[in-house]
Amino acid sequence: MALVTPQARAWRTRRTPGPANPRPVDARPANARLATALTGAGVALVPWMLVLAKTVPQTAEVSNWATAWIGLDLMLAAGLTGTGMLLRKGDPRVSPVAAATAALLVTDAWFDVTTSAGTGGQGMALLLAAGAELPLAVVCAVVAARRRG
Numbered sequence: 001m002a003l004v005t006p007q008a009r010a011w012r013t014r015r016t017p018g019p020a021n022p023r024p025v026d027a028r029p030a031n032a033r034l035a036t037a038l039t040g041a042g043v044a045l046v047p048w049m050l051v052l053a054k055t056v057p058q059t060a061e062v063s064n065w066a067t068a069w070i071g072l073d074l075m076l077a078a079g080l081t082g083t084g085m086l087l088r089k090g091d092p093r094v095s096p097v098a099a100a101t102a103a104l105l106v107t108d109a110w111f112d113v114t115t116s117a118g119t120g121g122q123g124m125a126l127l128l129a130a131g132a133e134l135p136l137a138v139v140c141a142v143v144a145a146r147r148r149g
Contacts, residue, residue: 076104079100080136082097082101083101083140094143094144095143098140101140102144105140106134109129113126
């Protein structure tokens with residue numbers, strides 16, 4: 001957990017057995033299982049990507065296209081605003097908010113550039129990605145990394 005201090009984590013795993021505490025608490029086996037499950041999920045995506053590469057059409061007409069993009073921009077606005085407000089307060093919760101915002105910014109840049117390929121809007125998408133979205137993502141990632149608890 002990002003909000004648990006290293007001292008608290010160390011205390012949790014170093015407690016000695018006694019009458020009030022029959023066994024020391026050790027979160028490592030649960031973390032190992034979770035790590036295995038997450039790694040397995042990532043590896044399982046590789047064959048799925050191959051299926052998608054063969055079966056997804058190159059073009060498609062999309063319903064609610066504006067709603068999807070407005071929703072992403074709404075999440076970006078909330079993430080950037082939240083990151084700024086939490087950073088100003090020195091709130092440790094800024095780290096996960098900044099990390100999520102960085103991921104959203106990279107995602108936005110990726111989809112802007114890839115969905116505009118071969119259109120008149122590709123230049124603007126590249127400009128926004130290089131000049132705004134990716135630099136902001138780096139700033140948010142640095143905030144997230146520096147503010148870890």
